[in-house]
Amino acid sequence: MAVLDDRLGLLSHELFSQVDLHRLYGGVVPELASRDHVQRLLPLVRQALARAGTTLAELDGVAYTAGPGLVGALLTGAALGRSMAFALGVPAVPVHHLEGHLLAPLLEDRVPPFPHLALLVSGGHTMLIEVRGLGDYHLMGETRDDAAGEAFDKSAKLLGLPYPGGPELARLAEQGRPGIFEFPRPMLDRPGYEFSFSGLKTAVMLAVREGEAAGLGADGQRRTDIARGVQQAIVESLVGKTARALDDTGLSHLVVAGGVSANRALRDALHSAATARGVAIYFPRFEFCTDNAAMIAVAGLARLKAGGQAQHLAIEARAQWPLMSLRAPGT
Ligand code: KG4
Numbered sequence: 001m002a003v004l005d006d007r008l009g010l011l012s013h014e015l016f017s018q019v020d021l022h023r024l025y026g027g028v029v030p031e032l033a034s035r036d037h038v039q040r041l042l043p044l045v046r047q048a049l050a051r052a053g054t055t056l057a058e059l060d061g062v063a064y065t066a067g068p069g070l071v072g073a074l075l076t077g078a079a080l081g082r083s084m085a086f087a088l089g090v091p092a093v094p095v096h097h098l099e100g101h102l103l104a105p106l107l108e109d110r111v112p113p114f115p116h117l118a119l120l121v122s123g124g125h126t127m128l129i130e131v132r133g134l135g136d137y138h139l140m141g142e143t144r145d146d147a148a149g150e151a152f153d154k155s156a157k158l159l160g161l162p163y164p165g166g167p168e169l170a171r172l173a174e175q176g177r178p179g180i181f182e183f184p185r186p187m188l189d190r191p192g193y194e195f196s197f198s199g200l201k202t203a204v205m206l207a208v209r210e211g212e213a214a215g216l217g218a219d220g221q222r223r224t225d226i227a228r229g230v231q232q233a234i235v236e237s238l239v240g241k242t243a244r245a246l247d248d249t250g251l252s253h254l255v256v257a258g259g260v261s262a263n264r265a266l267r268d269a270l271h272s273a274a275t276a277r278g279v280a281i282y283f284p285r286f287e288f289c290t291d292n293a294a295m296i297a298v299a300g301l302a303r304l305k306a307g308g309q310a311q312h313l314a315i316e317a318r319a320q321w322p323l324m325s326l327r328a329p330g331t
Pocket residue numbers: 121122123124125148149150152153164165166167170258259260261262263264289290291
């Protein structure tokens with residue numbers, strides 16, 4: 001839950017992380033996630049309003065995540081968001097989760113202009129998008145199989161790291177030596193802007209097993225070297241294709257968003273690639289890389305300001321919702 005003011009910016013943002021709950025089961029159990037949402041939402045709304053020093057009556061609109069995702073969890077937030085808007089007599093704005101990620105840099109002082117290239121890297125998506133305007137997205141390439149975040153998480157699991165593995169693996173990789181493990185970067189030498197990460201987990205599994213067979217424990221230098229190799233393979237694949245897309249399009253602004261954009265090695269490598277090309281690069285601050293309410297508020301506000309939204313009373317919650325099906329407001 002976040003409170004955003006058009007003039008003053010972000011007034012408050014509250015997050016109740018379900019990570020502890022998910023960790024118990026090594027991943028998300030949908031029914032538990034939605035039940036937990038029911039319990040957490042109202043206290044979170046009160047807390048965010050109090051921290052912002054505002055009241056419900058002052059709100060001019062309510063944005064909520066309408067998809068894509070687990071429909072039970074979505075429905076909980078959507079029902080609350082739509083009902084609040086109805087009760088307050090203000091518009092409700094159903095927001096696409098990935099549009100939230102794409103627009104998260106709008107929360108910062110330095111705002112990327114249109115058009116720009118966006119690398120969207122999360123637990124479920126890996127996409128290169130030419131962003132021509134709000135709701136005007138042209139997909140240049142995406143992953144053929146696993147998402148970058150998924151590759152981080154699955155490799156982390158193979159290394160015995162707790163859920164969610166991405167940040168844990170990144171931490172381990174810092175102590176690893178570069179170049180000891182060379183994992184595949186399957187699409188890098190092929191034309192186009194597509195990614196593939198599913199081969200990585202097989203290669204990591206083999207490396208882990210090889211170590212075990214040789215009597216090397218699961219801990220120690222070998223494990224950190226594998227983590228370093230995994231991170232390197234993912235980062236190089238992402239940076240290689242992003243650099244190609246920048247060169248081919250001539251776009252001079254690059255946005256990097258989604259959970260994996262919190263990865264330090266990725267940020268550094270993209271920063272170098274962009275700087276070498278005279279391209280300006282924009283990241284959300286760390287806390288707004290991974291899922292958060294502030295990005296949904298900023299996307300909702302952008303759509304609300306642009307107008308052209310039909311107001312109806314439906315509670316929108318879509319498990320499937322292709323980003324490319326979005327349109328610019330009023331079109
Ligand atoms: O955007 P997000 O919070 O949720 C989805 O929409 O999927 O992204 C979560 C993903 C997870 O796979 C998580 O492991 C990954 O982002 N992630 C990271 C880091 N922080 C989050 N991966 C690598 N390094 C990080 N520092």
